[in-house]
Amino acid sequence: MAETHEAILEIQDLSKNFGGIRAVDELTFDVKEGEILGLLGPNGSGKTTLFNLITGVYAADSGRIRFQTQDITNELSYRIALKGISRTFQSTKVFHTQTVLDNIATAMIARARKRHVSETRKKVADVLDFTHLGKAKTAIAGDLTHAEQRRLMVAMALVEDPDLLLLDEITAGMSGEECNEMLEMAKRIRDRGTTIVLIEHNMRVAMALSDRIVVLNFGRKIAEGKPEEITTNETVLEAYLGREEA
């Protein structure tokens, strides 16, 4: 299905150095509208750096990032968010002293377009329902369980219906059952029409979720294709398992 859709995000020859380390190295790939694209790669392969480049946390050294045909390279983070890109973080980030509802309200303030209060209420109720946080809505975010905090992070990213959602290891630190629940949620997000790029350490998770996969190693793209193609790709296996000595 992915092939028939247009690119929503285009990464072109993107590079980023930290001192002498080349974290992202002339990276080029597209994300197509409506798909779940998995970003795979060993630790330090540049996956999170790429998210930080897309969302304006870091400035790129060279290359271009285009979102819905607009150039967003080195744009400020808040402007990128206003254009419709949302993200979650590898380490849980929420406003810890605020209630779940206040967290969601804060996430809506700047992005909400003019609309009736009842519509806003419906949006909040929907996202609470979607992320199974309805019962915890008046709880202080810092008091939630790890899994609930991560669902809250997704709720905050999702509440204003972004066109592109970047999920950075949504299952980090979760138990098996919580993991499955989160994967289920990711699929439901895609079914809402939101395009997703997800970083995943866990091969099984990435394979189960993604329509397509891009594999990075040392900041470079070493493979791109459907999950079944990736599992048999020699370069990928080498990057993950190491070269077998003859």
Next chain:
Amino acid sequence: MDFMLDLLKKKSTYVFLAATIFVVVVPHFSSPYVLRLMITMASGIIAAMCLNVVLGYMGYPSLCQNVFYAVGAYTMALATLRLGVSPWTALILSPIVTFIIGYLAAIPFLKLRSMFFAIGTLAFTGVVSAILVNLPKITGADAGLRGIPRLVKNDINFFYLEIALILVILVLTVLMSRSFWGKILIAIREDEDLAPHFGINTTRYKRMTFAATSALTGMAGAIFFSYQTYISSNYFTIGSSFTALAVAVVGGGGTALGPIFGGLVVVGAPEVFRGMTAGMTLWRPSFVGAVLVLVILLSPGGVVGISQKLMGYLKKRGAN
């Protein structure tokens, strides 16, 4: 009618009434010394209420509140004495000038965080303090400028003027804290790096908040030095820049009423110990310091925190 009945049932109504009676009646029966103390206290409270927004809501420990107090005060002094404008016109000019200076200062300083921001703003106070001393032709340096015209004749009216400003700031703070603006400031305090990912232009809100609170602090400076009719660079040293911080922290950061209680303690405590016998006066600062340390140790929530704890305790006892 129901609304009135509801008001009568609320404890806060009576606290507000008591405070109003105190503020309206007490100055008429106070000695000039006590009235002067109240005017000084009110001025300190305004500066701390403004700092409270920057520190308590936004999470930036500013140590340059004194600079804006000085800018407002010198705008009043120079506009009236050098340009010959009326003190009321000068009172309108002060917050405008202070807003501009506050906004310009915000551009470099608000790029710093936590401790670095504190050190940066402290250095800013040092620089401004040095400018005031080294430009005697303009500022009068430590010899000062005399004959600043008074906004109102009567000392009591100066006090009322300050109370009016306190009420305005109180209402603005409460409205702000309940609005999207308050939520954004709290988001900045909680995780400034996260907020932009929800489309929040943190830089804009930080600068506007800093400049607006600076403007109101400047207004307090203008009122106080019009009351005093004399200004000198000695009032604006690095050391005195800690006063507003002490008032805000002792009162309880991030609460609208905190600075008012903080002001009573921080400005009031030195005066309580003033009556000590001659041999003890050297110890006065130590006693004042001890009171402040005690408040902070007893309750990180400041005076407001202590009173909330006390109310909770009394309620429990009442229930048993």
